[in-house]
Amino acid sequence: MDSGSDAPPLTPAARRIVDAAEELFYEHGITAVGVDLIAEHSGVTKRTLYNRFGSKENVVAAYLAERDRRWRSAVRAAVDASGSAEEAVTAPFEALRTWTSTYTRGCAFLNALAELPDPRHPGHHVAAEQKRWLRGLFEKLATAAGCPEPATLATRLFVLHEGAVATEPLSLGTVTAAADLARELVRAAVRG
Amino acid sequence: MDSGSDAPPLTPAARRIVDAAEELFYEHGITAVGVDLIAEHSGVTKRTLYNRFGSKENVVAAYLAERDRRWRSAVRAAVDASGSAEEAVTAPFEALRTWTSTYTRGCAFLNALAELPDPRHPGHHVAAEQKRWLRGLFEKLATAAGCPEPATLATRLFVLHEGAVATEPLSLGTVTAAADLARELVRAAVRG
C-alpha cells in the first residue's frame, strides 16, 4: 500500500518514458496524450515502451506512482521541518504552497480520477490511494498534536487541502486561504 | 456572463444530443466519449449533430452550459428556501448534499477543467465561469448576512465547497464535514 522504494528500479529508457509521461499527461491530460507522443518525447522506441510497461494503462500507473512518491517525500520533509507537533499538522499546506508554485495545472491525482472513472484502471487505484494516505496523515498528525477528535479535524483539513489544490488553477488565492484557515482550526482544536 | 435563458431554444434533436452528452461525458469523461457514441445514444444522425453544433467542442460547451444552468437553479432554490440571511450563506452546501446524492462522479466542471487545459476551448470558459460565479455568490450572501470581511469568508467557503465536491467520489464523508464546518464559520463570522 505504501508508495515506498520497493518498486523495481527502472531501466534508463523506462526512466525517460516516465519523465516524458509526467510532463505530457499532467500538462495535456491522460486520454489526450497517445503513446506515440510519449515515445517520441522521450527519445525511445514504441517497441521499448511496450517491452517495459506492456500497456498504456501501466505507463499511466507508473506516472502517478512516481509523482506520488515525489509528493509524499515533499510532504514528509515539510512535516519533519516543522518546529512543533501543532505546526506539523498544517505542514502539508506549506508543502502545497511550494508544490503549486511549480505545478499550476491542479492536482494530478484529482485530474486522473476525473479522467479514469473505472476503478479497475491501475491508475485509478494509485490516485485514490494518494488521497486516503493524506487523509490518514492528517489524522496521525492531529493525534500526535494532542487534538481531541482527530478524525473530525483530519477530514476538515483534508477537505480544505483538496479544495485548495483543485481550485488553484483558477488563481483565486485559495491555497493561501486554505492554509490560513487550517492553522486557525488546528490552533482552536489543540488549545481550545 | 450569466447562464440565463437568453440561449437559443434547442431543436428536439439538439435537446436529445445534449441529454445524451450529459450522461456520457459525465460518466466516462469528455475525451473518452466520441461523437459517434453520442449520436447513437441520442438516436440522432451524426449529420444532425454537426448541423446543430458544428463541432464536438461546441457540444461539450453546450453540455456544461446546460448542467451549469440546472445547478445554478438548484442553488438559487436552496438559497431562497433558507430561513435567514445567515442560513442562506451555507445554502449551497445543502444543495450540494442533494446534488451529490444523484451525481457520484464528482464535479462535472472540475472534471472538465482537468480534461480541457486549453483556455481557448469553449468548455473551459463555461467551467471556469461556474466556479467564479459560486465564489461571487458566497461573497454576496456573506455581505447580506452582515459579515465583516465577506471576501475572506467567501473564499474559505468556496474552498470548502470545492474540496467537498472534488473528493465526494472517494466516499470519505467530506460533503457533510464541509457543510458542518461551513456553518460554524458563518456563525462565528456573523455573531462573533
Add this chain to the structure above:
DNA sequence: CAAGAGGTATACAGATCAGTATACCTGCGA
C-alpha cells in the same frame, strides 16, 4: 404549392489510436 428548416441514411476521408511483427545492434557477464 413552393420553399426552407429539421431530420434521416449511408458512405467516406484522413488522421490518430493502442498494440504487434520482424529484424538488427551493442555491451556485459558467465
Add this chain to the structure above:
DNA sequence: TCGCAGGTATACTGATCTGTATACCTCTTG
C-alpha cells in the same frame, strides 16, 4: 566466446477519431 538483456528502426493492423459529401424525406408556413 556465447548468450541474453536492453534497445533501435520501421512497418504494419484494425479500430476509432473528428468531420464531410451526397441524396432523400417530411413537416410547417407564407
